[in-house]
Amino acid sequence: MQRVAHVSELSPVTPTPAVEISDLSHVYAGRDGDVPALSDINLTVPTGRFVVIVGPSGCGKTSLLMMLAGLRAASSGTILCGGRAMAGPDPSRIGVVFQEASLYPWLTALENVEFPLALKRTPRDERRRRADSMLRLVGLEGFDGRYPHELSGGMKQRVSIARGLVQDPPVLLMDEPFAALDEQTRMTMGHELLRIWSQTSKTVVFITHSLTEAVYLADEVVVMSARPGRILDTVEITLPRPRTYEMMATDVFGRLRERIWHQIRSAA
Amino acid sequence: MRRPSPRAARWLIGLAILILWEAIPRFGILPELFVPPLTKTLYYLGANWIVYGHALLVTLYEVAISMLIACGFGILVGAVVGGLAALRTLMLPVFSSLYAVPIVILYPVFTAWFGIGSESKIAFAGVYGFFPVMLATAAGIRTIDDQFLVAARSMGASLPQLIARVIIPASIPTVLVGLRLGGALTIVGVVVSEMLTAADGIGYLVTKNRTTLNSPGVFAAIILIFALSIMFDLSVRALERRTVVWQTAGRRTPDESAAPRTDTMAAATA
Numbered sequence: 414m415q416r417v418a419h420v421s422e423l424s425p426v427t428p429t430p431a432v433e434i435s436d437l438s439h440v441y442a443g444r445d446g447d448v449p450a451l452s453d454i455n456l457t458v459p460t461g462r463f464v465v466i467v468g469p470s471g472c473g474k475t476s477l478l479m480m481l482a483g484l485r486a487a488s489s490g491t492i493l494c495g496g497r498a499m500a501g502p503d504p505s506r507i508g509v510v511f512q513e514a515s516l517y518p519w520l521t522a523l524e525n526v527e528f529p530l531a532l533k534r535t536p537r538d539e540r541r542r543r544a545d546s547m548l549r550l551v552g553l554e555g556f557d558g559r560y561p562h563e564l565s566g567g568m569k570q571r572v573s574i575a576r577g578l579v580q581d582p583p584v585l586l587m588d589e590p591f592a593a594l595d596e597q598t599r600m601t602m603g604h605e606l607l608r609i610w611s612q613t614s615k616t617v618v619f620i621t622h623s624l625t626e627a628v629y630l631a632d633e634v635v636v637m638s639a640r641p642g643r644i645l646d647t648v649e650i651t652l653p654r655p656r657t658y659e660m661m662a663t664d665v666f667g668r669l670r671e672r673i674w675h676q677i678r679s680a681a
Numbered sequence: 682m683r684r685p686s687p688r689a690a691r692w693l694i695g696l697a698i699l700i701l702w703e704a705i706p707r708f709g710i711l712p713e714l715f716v717p718p719l720t721k722t723l724y725y726l727g728a729n730w731i732v733y734g735h736a737l738l739v740t741l742y743e744v745a746i747s748m749l750i751a752c753g754f755g756i757l758v759g760a761v762v763g764g765l766a767a768l769r770t771l772m773l774p775v776f777s778s779l780y781a782v783p784i785v786i787l788y789p790v791f792t793a794w795f796g797i798g799s800e801s802k803i804a805f806a807g808v809y810g811f812f813p814v815m816l817a818t819a820a821g822i823r824t825i826d827d828q829f830l831v832a833a834r835s836m837g838a839s840l841p842q843l844i845a846r847v848i849i850p851a852s853i854p855t856v857l858v859g860l861r862l863g864g865a866l867t868i869v870g871v872v873v874s875e876m877l878t879a880a881d882g883i884g885y886l887v888t889k890n891r892t893t894l895n896s897p898g899v900f901a902a903i904i905l906i907f908a909l910s911i912m913f914d915l916s917v918r919a920l921e922r923r924t925v926v927w928q929t930a931g932r933r934t935p936d937e938s939a940a941p942r943t944d945t946m947a948a949a950t951a
Contacts, residue, residue, distance in 0.1 A: 482835045504836045515832035519850045519925075529836040532846070576836075 429496040431584050431616035432458040432481065437490030439476055449641035450476050454490070456635060456644065458616055460583070463607075465619045465627040468637030469677060474620045477642065478588050481618065482509045495583060504529045508577035512589040516561040516572055522548065523557035526575045533580075547575035550609060567598040574606070578613065587619045591626070599623075600658065603630055607656060628669045629656055636673055638680040646676045717897040722904065725897035733886065737905055739799065740871055740882045744909070747803045747867045751810030752860055758811075759818025759859070764848075773819060780812040788874055797878050806870030810863035817859020821852030854925050861917045868910055883909075 437454040440447045451473040458464050468474055479485040480492060483499040492499055494506050516525045526544035535543075548557055551571040561569055570590055577585055590606075591599045603626055610617055621627055627634045634648040650669060652660055660666050685693065702719040705711050713721075726733055762772050788805050795801035825848060833847045875884025883902045890898030 484831065484834055502835050502837050509832070509835040511828060511832055511835075513828055515826075515828040517829065517847070517850070519853075528833075528846075532833075532836055532838050532842055 428460060430457045430493075431460040431462070431495060432456070432618065433491075433493040433496075434481075435491050435493075437477075437480070437487050437492065439473065439480070439487045439489075451487070452641040452643050454642070454644055456647075458584075458618060460616055461614055463610060463617045463619065463630060463632045464635060465621060465631035465633070466635045466637060467621060467624060467627045467673060467677070468642065469639045470622075472637045472639050473642030474637060475588060478509075478586055478618075478620055481586055482507055504582060505580045506582050507584045507586055508580060508582040510570070510573045510577040510585065510587045510590045512592050516569055516576070518561050520560075521557065522553060522559050522561070522564065522572045525561070525572055526579050528576060529580050543579055544575070547579045548572075550578070550612065551575045552605065565598075566594050567602050570594065570602060571605070574609065578609075578615070582615075584616045584618065587617065589620055589622065592622065599626070604656075604658070606630065607654075611655070624670050624673050625661065627673065628652075628666055629661060634669075634673055636676045638677075645680055646673075648673055648676075714894065714896050717900055722897045722900040726901040726904065729898075729901070733883075733901060733905060736881060736883045736886050736902075737909075740875065740884070740909070743799050743802045743806065743871045743875075743882065744868055746799075747806035747810060747871060748864050750803065750807035751863050751867050752814050754807075755811045755814025755859065755863055756818050756856065759815040759856075760822060762815070763819030763822030763852075769819065769823065773816075776812065776816060776819075780816060784809050785873060788877055791874075792878050797880065799881075802871050802874045802879070802882070805874045806867040809870035810867035812863070813866060814856075814859040814863035817862070818852065818856050821855030821859070822848060824855070825851045857917070857921050857925065861914075861921075864913055864917060865910065868906075868913060872906055 434454050434456040437451060438449070439451040440449050442448075454477065456464075466474055466477070476485065480487050481494075481499070483502040499507070516522075517528065520528065523541070523544050526547050527540045530540040530543060545557065548554060551574050553568060553571050553575070556564065556568065561572070564572065573590065574585075577587075587606075591602050594602060606617075607630060619627075619630060628650055631650045634650060635644055636646045636648065637643065638645050648669060652663075652665060652669075699719060702716065706713045706716050706718045717725075762768050762776070784805075787808075788801075791801045791805045795804050829847050829851055830843065833843055838846065871882070872884040872887075875882035876888045877884075879885040879888075883905050886902040887899055890896075890902065
């Protein structure tokens with residue numbers, strides 16, 4: 414009893430959030446002057462959470478992701494990852510999975526997963542061992558020697574996920590990773606991602622256009638407005654884990670999806 | 682009746698050309714001065730193999746050096762021009778226009794500068810082959826999928842790593858197309874310049890025997906140039922197969938790894 418009280422007392426302060434975005438704004442120089450892309454973003458992602466960002470096209474989701482990945486600097490505001498600012502790309506802190514298969518077609522599945530380790534000059538044996546175990550984690554055992562064009566769309570994204578996870582970063586960023594897949598594969602991959610997530614206990618920041626995907630995957634859905642991107646609302650997804658396909662047919666699921674849709678539509 | 686495979690058809694066409702080459706002059710359809718029979722040409726080649734062998738070596742030497750120059754500088758300049766946006770907008774239109782100029786009109790200038798020996802052939806053919814290699818390399822680097830570069834940077838690649846591990850492998854297929862074109866053009870450049878002004882080489886033998894109306898002598902030289910070009914093409918193709926495995930692997934060869942996939946596909950459609 415005493416212990417529970419102790420935890421609840423400390424919990425608002427002690428754990429460093431995995432990602433902390435404060436007062437982030439971004440303006441880029443367009444042809445007719447400055448264009449505001451992101452405005453006053455404040456977002457805290459606690460460790461281990463699955464946060465999905467949704468919003469209309471051109472709401473600056475991708476800009477936000479590039480900044481989180483350390484690939485682009487924001488005009489103002491700060492991004493802390495594990496309590497420290499991102500000075501540049503750091504795959505041991507944030508792994509990124511991109512939309513289209515950004516796998517290198519001249520490397521095999523295994524070599525693609527090894528790529529970030531090879532950049533760090535990790536010894537070959539360790540590289541192979543870690544990449545192998547990642548391929549096993551994403552369910553691609555036995556496909557290590559295949560080239561990307563020999564893999565299906567879903568398999569390619571499995572390789573991308575394995576590549577994002579191979580350095581064991583605490584945070585995984587995913588930029589519409591399943592957007593190019595057909596509906597069935599997309600559902601399967603969402604389910605697979607949840608399995609991988611529950612096995613690795615990563616913090617996930619996932620960007621998508623699909624509201625169904627958002628509600629199905631997320632602990633929390635962050636709804637963004639059109640340009641300049643602002644956070645309109647954060648919706649807690651109270652559906653129990655593990656998620657099942659059947660939940661999509663429930664009233665709770667429908668209401669959550671409706672609420673998000675309403676937010677996006679009323680802001681447009 | 683079964684249609685022959687494309688491969689068999691190609692061999693058949695080749696064989697037919699050889700037979701026609703022998704038959705047409707033999708039956709007097711064309712005079713032997715225009716086309717000497719194949720066997721007569723081969724016999725002439727065999728009888729004069731010292732002269733032709735020497736000329737072939739000279740030509741091979743010139744081709745090899747000019748190919749090195751064309752490919753080396755072509756890749757180097759192409760990489761710089763393709764990689765730097767400012768240089769690209771400035772230079773690429775100029776190089777593209779220069780490519781359209783028939784550079785052969787400059788050959789007399791080359792002989793004035795380098796004499797009529799091998800040097801002028803090498804310089805001329807080197808310049809001739811340089812343009813396609815350079816343009817292909819620039820195009821290969823310019824058209825790299827931006828996603829490849831963004832992904833590499835997100836994984837922490839430094840600029841040298843980006844070049845060695847992404848830009849070079851990604852541009853190899855396009856560069857190889859340029860090498861193939863440029864290499865073929867250096868052969869053309871060497872042979873043409875030998876035909877114009879020279880005292881040696883296979884092109885020179887073509888010109889010399891033509892002026893003396895020795896048509897077996899002309900065709901013997903032509904056979905050697907044919908052989909040279911075909912050998913070059915085969916070796917580039919072998920190089921392509923070795924380096925661009927990832928483009929062709931599993932696409933044409935029905936290897937065992939492709940089998941399970943077709944099975945599942947069949948099961949899905951059933």
